[in-house]
Amino acid sequence: MATAHAHCWFLTLAPLLLRCIGQAAIALGCGIGLTVVAWPAPRLGTTAMAADGLLSLANAGAPASANAGAPAPASVHLPGAPVVGCGPKGVALQVLGSGGPELQDKRASTSYLIWRAGVPRVLIDSGGGSALRFGQSGATLSNVDVILLTHLHVDHTADLAALVKSSFFEDRHRKLPLYGPDGNQFFPSTTRFIQTLFASSDGAYRYLGNFLNPNATDSYLLDAHNVVPAAHEVQQIYDSQGTRILATTVVHGSVPAIAYRVELDNVSIAFSGDTDGNNGNLERLAHNVNLFIAHNAVPEGASGVERSLHMPPSVIGTIASAAAVKQLVLSHRMLRTLGHETESRAAIRKSYAGPVMFADDLQCFQVLP
Numbered sequence: 001m002a003t004a005h006a007h008c009w010f011l012t013l014a015p016l017l018l019r020c021i022g023q024a025a026i027a028l029g030c031g032i033g034l035t036v037v038a039w040p041a042p043r044l045g046t047t048a049m050a051a052d053g054l055l056s057l058a059n060a061g062a063p064a065s066a067n068a069g070a071p072a073p074a075s076v077h078l079p080g081a082p083v084v085g086c087g088p089k090g091v092a093l094q095v096l097g098s099g100g101p102e103l104q105d106k107r108a109s110t111s112y113l114i115w116r117a118g119v120p121r122v123l124i125d126s127g128g129g130s131a132l133r134f135g136q137s138g139a140t141l142s143n144v145d146v147i148l149l150t151h152l153h154v155d156h157t158a159d160l161a162a163l164v165k166s167s168f169f170e171d172r173h174r175k176l177p178l179y180g181p182d183g184n185q186f187f188p189s190t191t192r193f194i195q196t197l198f199a200s201s202d203g204a205y206r207y208l209g210n211f212l213n214p215n216a217t218d219s220y221l222l223d224a225h226n227v228v229p230a231a232h233e234v235q236q237i238y239d240s241q242g243t244r245i246l247a248t249t250v251v252h253g254s255v256p257a258i259a260y261r262v263e264l265d266n267v268s269i270a271f272s273g274d275t276d277g278n279n280g281n282l283e284r285l286a287h288n289v290n291l292f293i294a295h296n297a298v299p300e301g302a303s304g305v306e307r308s309l310h311m312p313p314s315v316i317g318t319i320a321s322a323a324a325v326k327q328l329v330l331s332h333r334m335l336r337t338l339g340h341e342t343e344s345r346a347a348i349r350k351s352y353a354g355p356v357m358f359a360d361d362l363q364c365f366q367v368l369p
């Protein structure tokens with residue numbers, strides 16, 4: 001087996017570096033002065049754990065990481081330490097897919113996984129390539145409590161069927177709730193989308209029809225729901241086993257789109273999804289969250305269709321500031337924004353003073369109260 005890779009982002013060097021390594025050894029990361037901690041981003045093409053228990057804190061992740069100011073990599077032996085997901089403690093957000101629709105960005109398309117005490121609990125989106133990342137993370141769908149879809153574009157949903165099929169080989173019997181937007185003339189509703197995939201009568205993958213059959217004994221029920229908040233409502237859609245989920249409508253051109261806020265264990269994470277950021281709902285949904293995941297799909301100065309679909313960095317900064325989010329992570333990175341991190345950060349800095357980080361595939365952010 002290959003060596004594990006992990007990295008933390010630091011504000012200072014040697015003393016804090018040593019402290020971070022120690023904390024990483026107990027899967028807490030380097031939380032000095034921060035409420036969210038980034039840690040393992042396994043280097044693509046390697047697996048997570050060495051046979052001898054060597055955990056390397058090498059600077060991993062995608063090439064040309066945009067998290068400028070990160071220290072030189074270090075490594076440490078952690079005999080016997082399991083490396084699954086984001087470690088065994090607390091709440092962590094793992095980025096399964098940090099890219100957009102373009103395959104040339106060499107990133108999986110959008111997907112995020114929330115880990116709680118080492119167990120994957122909430123999956124948000126499942127874009128192309130993210131099913132492989134899901135497997136690489138060590139997660140199994142049998143542990144996931146709920147799936148949230150922000151909208152039904154390919155780069156947010158294409159691997160859903162792969163995840164469901166994979167779970168056929170797991171031992172799950174409790175139903176799996178799945179939430180997503182309602183439909184319109186251009187897109188099916190989420191319930192219709194799931195029927196289109198799996199309905200035993202006429203679904204594309206009708207051979208998996210038992211996932212929609214409440215009486216099937218050799219499967220579980222994929223229980224789809226349409227989320228239909230009023231125009232400016234922040235609606236609670238889920239409350240179970242200490243996890244509370246809120247949703248609101250966002251504008252993504254003509255595409256029905258939902259942003260989510262997930263609360264568990266005294267921390268909160270908000271997901272913008274794809275949106276132009278202009279309807280005022282994100283500010284309320286993300287109020288005071290510990291971590292805000294915003295989509296960096298267009299550069300500052302974007303216009304036309306690009307701008308009508310997505311938030312430029314200055315808008316992200318304005319929303320992050322108005323919502324007083326504790327930390328900001330930029331994801332959904334595309335060829336038109338990769339390499340523009342310095343100017344994107346500068347545009348955000350004009351209104352938002354908190355920590356700003358750029359996501360890479362498989363990167364973890366420990367979320368602290």
Ligand SMILES: [Zn+2]
Binds near residue numbers: 100101156274
């Ligand atoms: Zn997208």
